[in-house]
Amino acid sequence: MITTGFRQLFDRFNHGLWPCAIIIGHTLLGTFLVYSTPRSSLAFLALVSSFFSLYYFKADTRFKIVAGVLLALVVIPVVGVRNIFYLEVIFQICVFAALALGLNIVVGFAGLLDLGYVAFYAVGAYLWAFFGSQQFYVLHFAPGTQPSNLPFLLPGDAFYLFMFLAIIVAAITGVFLGLPVLRLRGDYLAIVTLGFGEVIRVLANNLDKPLNFTNGPQGITPIQRPTMPEPLVDSFNNVFGSLIGHQASIADMYNVMFYFLALAMIIVIIFVTRRIDDSKIGRAWTAVREDETAAIAMGIPLVRMKLAAFAMGASFAGVMGVLLAASRTFISPESFSFMQSIGVLTMVILGGSGSIPGAILGAATVTLLNLQILQGFSLYLSELRQSDAVIPLINFAWRDLSTQLDPAKYQRLLFGLILILMMIFRPGGLIPAKRRKRRLAGEEAVTEQ
Amino acid sequence: MNRFLQSINARELIRPLGQMVVFSLGSAIVLSSIVLTLALGLDQTAVGLALQDKYNVSLYTYTLVNLPQVVIDGLTIGFVYAAIALGYTMVYGVLEFINFAHSEIFAVGAFVGVEILIALDHSGLLRSASLGMSYVLLTFAIISGMVAAGALAVTVERVAYRPLRGASRLVPLISAIGVSFLLQDLIRLVEGLTTGDFNRIFPSFGNFDQRLNFGKLALGETTINLGISIKSIIVIVAAMLMLMGLNYLVNATRIGKAIRAVAQDRPTASLMGINVNRIISITFLVGGLLGGAAGVLYALKFTRIDPFVGFFPGLKAFAAAVLGGIGNLTGALLGGIVLGMLETFAGSYMGVFTMGAAGSEYKDIFAFSILILVLIFRPQGLMGENVGQKA
């Protein structure tokens, strides 16, 4: 009922000049809100959500592209530098969106349930963490006992090279894992990939002896970033300094840079994913997902197709791992737990398995919930608790509210609820995968006869 | 009475017992010969010398003397895994999906049992209980845990899985992951609001912590006390009873037959006059009861529980179920024993055999690696049947 009412309302405004007006209005409003109240989570949501009006409303593609580019390349960096945390949130959204898109290939397209996806992320992260830090010189020291002031093995700019290397290494890891296990049926594959995810994490945790490759649980730090040219910082400050209200520091600019890198990766990933999905490989994946026996009888090499999906999904995760290691300058095994894999899976399913915009929306929703909404809510509660406020009607003093009830603690509860409710009421996800309708030239001619 | 006895299918009672003995002995013998061979081979190498230096015994003696205890330990944890694995296998067998929430159903069982005992402890009843009484109280705690877990399992099925029947395979699985998360935090919430504690401790009472000693084995300058704690015995015996009971239920009763029919083809089963929903509820109930009992036993054996306690045992048990061939009860038993043995052997010997380079921290992935290997060569698991799908 509600949804149909909403649809009607939506449809009423989704034609003519309305969409353009709405998109511009939404974006401007969001920008203004964030600009004037840089600490408000709601304002931030208003801004971020303008991407969705951009997506949902029908408007001229050129208009959309211009609006999108302005939003992503100008508005976000500027308001982001004003409040660096937003940039961090958006960066995280981008990273997870990329991961979700990668997993979407494996789960959504090829129908292979991978519960250890984060392993590939770890492979990428550790790849750069090892070569982009001093770890090479620490090989013979037990964790924590190395001398300080060791040199770096490679210059920070090797980072870009490693983004490419990570694609290859992660893809090879994917193939290496996939070869033996891809013959397994769905649920068996799930447990094996889950096991593989654990194996990688445990290896990261334990390969500190006999040779100290990963520095074990202490993690590797510092990890280098690519150089940030001073002139770039200066020119950014020259152009946007007045808008931002303070001089952007190098640290700020690094945030902008990683945001751009992540954004670029997402665009590449979307591009590649869509092209592949629309080709014989994409069709073969769907066919394998639907009926393996029939697919193989049609001449589709099962294992090779599954490996392709695995390798592709893995390579996306690999790149993002490199990005993560460099942006964090710190990597430890705890970041690659089973929970992370499940988190990414949640994003895919929440958004809509097999759906590209769905994966992005899922990533955004979950990340925002995690970083922004729950935390924001908890902080708000703690402020209330420190004040003398009472809940009016029932006369309950906020300060008496148990800290056990902090929303930030109940991430899992919330995720759990989301997953269950989504599956019951909207199993296709927030933006269910759409099949491309083909314009079948020959056919219409016939039907009209 | 006589008729009742006649109607009992003795074969179905004895068969699982025999299997347990065979599996236990079999895996013990296989693994023991592997480690002994390794020990012989490595005795004269740096590994043996390093050990000689530290422990003053040869690697071979060390390995041999430690064996009996390692086997006992492996069996104990193996039976714990088997008991939990049964729950996964029951549900998988009927609905063909991994009930991710089983680990939390297990945890709820553990919590209910432990909370009851803690309450009894506070009331002073535990400390004053006689030996016989303490067994009664333990049984009571186990049964309460079972009831709570069983009820929860049925509710979860009703609320989160039943509406999803007929959806694609991933859908109920994701819902199950959701339930699992939800329950973890719910337990935490409830515990946080009522007791404020994260860790809950199984009170010590009765003689469960005592150890039956079978004797001493000399090892260099020290001796090893060979033995098993009473609680381990309780765990093993209870797990065996559960296995036998379940095996009987599934293979020798009408309900069991209905369960198997529902597992394979729900619409057709209903055409045979089977109430499918009821059978599915019963399946979850049975799985939950077993999980709850396993939870309390786990708490008894390992003392400390927390809201996330289900996760790792659940994972291992699930791996065990897969290893054995998921959906197959005997497979769950075999998988549990094999996995328990494997990880105990790995944990006990790996450090020595690798001169400390890789120790018991690898035991989990060792178990997982074996799982992967087994599945590569036997994709249907150890006991799983490969019913060829017809084209």
Added chain:
Amino acid sequence: GLASAADSKAIKVATQSPLSGDQSVVGVDMKRGAELALEQLGKPLADMGFKVELAPFDDQANPDTGVANAKRIVSDPAILAIMGHYNSGVQIPSSEVYHTSGLANVSPANTNPKVTTRGYMEINRIVGRDDVQGVVGADFALGLGAKTVFVLHDKTAYGQGIAEFFKKRADEIGMKVLGFEGTEEKANFDALLSPILAGNPDLVYFGGMYSQAAVLFKQARERGYAGTFLSDDGFDSSDASKIAGQTLIDGGGSYYSTVSGPASVYAGTAKFIADFKAKYNSDPQPFAAQGYDSMAIILKAIENAAKAADGAVPTRAAVAQAVRELKNFPGITGTFTFNQIGDPTVAKYFVLKVNSADPAKWSKNSIVKTLDIAPPQQ
């Protein structure tokens, strides 16, 4: 919006510690210590017209959460300093973020050397270091007459760190280290116990947290191990005896080293304990007093920096500077001066013996050794 004059002097101090999960018992009290300090010592700042608020964050003892919080913390210009972290494994990555934004951090509990050895200007701690604590532990073990020892740790940055230092020292002073293993296992230590019991070491050392250590010790005892247990400040929680009970007392008994003595050993803490109890209705857990002191240091530094800025809101850099410049700050757990990398010039190390199986008597554990040691020069 409606920025009034008072608002413009609003400042915040953040805290990060595990407020949920396993380690929240200690983490929550650490935050409460800080809260109490703000309540009791906030007056000078209030008198200067500042409105100081606490911004408590839950790092869930997880580095990812810690870092995410850190990013949020540094993005709030009103936050001038952060008291925090219980786990070194969380503090180390999070402080990378504090460092890049110049936010002063005073740590009440983190003992891993790396916390300060990176030489960050903003990062300080008021407790000792594991490269000393491990040594203290090993020396103590030798003093007990232990000739053979088995070293275990929990595979966390902190636990493994301290265990490495213990082992290194034990090797140096001629103890025989029978084994060195890490484990993430939380329940079933049977496998791990086999090589331990086979070697029957005089002492078993565990680097890590009580929730694992206590379970392990209990199981070892049940299998007939009669030697001595030694652990570290992670063992310092009454839950340890709730888990292991009598088994901690049996045999050679159990000891733990710590950088935070029971609140009662410090001259100034009697009032703290009383106030804490009055406010929160329970005895303070370990590190609550350190939380109090860290907050006190932060408040003092802000006050100093504000005075230097003529009553204006000081910059973060000024606050960080002011923390370092404090000399002989009188806290309830000691008198603090930071050296050039942020370690206290002298730190206290204790070794305690578990005296009773009753968790309620945890704070009565007897101190068997107290040492004042300067941090290693590095």
Added chain:
Amino acid sequence: MALLETINVMKVFGGLTAINKVNFQLEPGRIVSIIGPNGAGKTTFFNTLTGIYSPDGGEINFNGRSLVGLRPDQIAARGISRTFQNIRLFGEMSVVENILVGMHVHLRQSPLATLLHLRKFKAEEAEAENKAVKLMQYVGLRGVGNELAKNLPYGAQRRLEIARALAADPLLLLLDEPAAGMNPQETEDVTRLFRSIRDDRGITILLIEHDMRVVMNISEHICVMDYGEKIAEGTPAEIRSNPRVIEAYLGRGAVAGQHEEKLI
């Protein structure tokens, strides 16, 4: 030379010999049927030919080369397409996409061309799509190109399966009971379709069918199996009057009885 030749092919399931030393030759350009009682091993024979099962003995030669040891997809690439006794379509894919999947082995589409949408790629896709539409119409499906396969009625699904199999431009088409569940009218339609597939496209057809109207109507040659063995072979007329076949399969009623002229 025979297009397909099996020499002493065996397939054993546990104790059951489902195919027992079958020697079989199929000349190119013919329509040949395999009939036989239920459980005779006909479907198993198909599964062995297409690599779903690997034979437990014997040789299978197709187009002069051995198929033994090849994977099903490799065999499909050599030019054998099939339909299934219980329809196996890709339910969540559209009708056209199902057919496009059938063309998998013929589409070149290098990764680079795919990513960059080179002209080569676009041209090939467009052509494939065209061909798919033509195939749809050829088997008698109209205006359902964008329909999901699972939403088609049963008869249409059978036709789609045939179109999908034809999409691979096979040399040999294996049809497993394609007329099962069809009424006489529909049966007649598909029978015509089969004949045209052979006549117009030159595709050799091997057919399993229990409906004698179809079998006797279009087969040039019939092979009869029972208990895994080939028990008879010959023209429809020969088979119809072979007493052993009547006994084991056709039943006396079919020969002597009342519906003869309608059934055969």
Added chain:
Amino acid sequence: MSVLSLANVHSHYGHIHALKGISVEVNEGEIVSLIGSNGAGKSTTLRTISGMMHPSAGAITLYGKDISKMEPHAIVLAGLGHVPEGRGIFPKLTVKENLEMGAFTVTDHRLIQERMEYGFSLFPRLKERLSQYGGTLSGGEQQMLAIARGLMLDPGILMLDEPSMGLAPVLVELIFDIIKTLNDKGTTILLVEQNALMALSIAHRGYVLQTGEIVVSDTAENLKKNPLVQKAYLGMD
């Protein structure tokens, strides 16, 4: 006397309107045949009767009791058997266990044994395959098993959905003989068949379905003569 009647029954698969108000009567002791082309809704009719799906409108009464909202297992207990399209063999139960499942609601062991023997006498092949898994039977063997299993219940009304599908011609004849015999012994039968000629030759009455609606209903004799039926369903021009 009518033992089963459908009055203006509608059924839906999601948005697909599969039955558009059909009314069917089956009288005690009759063989009633449903014929119609693919997708006409014959199987849907049977499924709606046996409770595998619920009608969106209309009433279904069995022995005077409304069963339109009952679950399949309860309908089975009320005396209606259904041998479904696609056979519904339990793939991982043996042939013997499959047969036993058919008699799930029967508790008398001797009766079960008797009926099983009867099944074997009809299809000796099943006896040869007694301990083979249902899933590995050939298509026709599965069909035999499905019918034999349907007989295990010995219901008052038996609904058969394309029982001759995929069977060798010899067996097709046999199947119709069996149906006839069963009917002679008193079982009421509702039969869905593509082989309309054979079906009509043993049925008393028949209904013709077209896209979810009943277009003709008459006695079997008349239907055989009906030109529409002859052209569309009997393959006569």
